[in-house]
Amino acid sequence: MINSKFILAADIGGTHITSAVVSTADWSIIPATEARHSVASAEDAKSIFQDWKTALSSSLSQFKNSEPKGQISSLGIAMPGPFDYSKGISYMQGQGKYDSLYGIAILERLQEALNLPGLTIHFINDAAAFLQGEIFTQQLNHTDRVLGITLGTGLGSASWQRGQKAQDAALWDSPYKGGIFEEYLTTRWFTSTFEKQTGIRCSGLKEILQEQHAHPYLPELLENYSLHLTDFLAFFAAREQCTRFVIGGNIGKIIPQLIKANEKAFSPYQLYSSQLAEKAAIIGASTIFEESFDR
Structure with a gap:
């Protein structure tokens, strides 16, 4: 069980970090402590x-200046993989993110960076x-089982059973197709794929959808992606x-567009879009200090 009523938690992605202090009284984020910063x-x-x-x-600074008052002695971090979660060592390589952290003991480096040697991470x-x-x-x-997928700079997958914590x-x-999913x-x-088929280079999906929304290849691009996604759902x-x-x-934000591109292939599945975005991972990261979390 946790000893602190408040936990610092963070969701680290390929392009950003979002952090906040979570109250364990009701597992809610203290709004004033939310912070988001881009990550190179x-x-x-x-x-x-x-x-x-x-x-x-x-987040720590805002917590000190907000209500309610309390002490922070724990930090829970949601990280993409491959990663040794028990030892705090990254093994990401060749994914376009965090190559320079390969094999580094992140736990100790974070304690040093925050100047909080007693912080449990x-x-x-x-x-x-x-x-x-x-x-x-x-x-x-209230259901027996739920599966989770995160789609962005990487592919994340998790499973949950009633009475247990979610597992990677x-x-x-x-x-998949001679490579991997x-x-x-x-x-x-x-x-x-968009650059290969059109010769147009875009920095991300958002740019494609906003600046190339009228491009004749876009419907085919979405349909092809939806086929890959439904193959993964089936697997x-x-x-x-x-x-x-x-x-x-x-990418999960455009699920309605993907379903529209291939409704029949999605029909066997019950799909729920994220309601909290990064906040969900922050709350989930804060619960890892609980021995049980069955509400």
């Missing part, structure tokens, strides 16, 4: 830790943290014997 995840380790520190320090897979937070927010905890399913590198389900697939559903999914991440 392709840069050196020092730059990355500085970006993380900026957000975390802001635990890590959780970002997809598992996301699913944990969304289940209770959307009141899906780690399906990002499952074989992640190669076909991330932002990189959208940008590289995940068969593995876990569950057809109920919560989908988040930046």
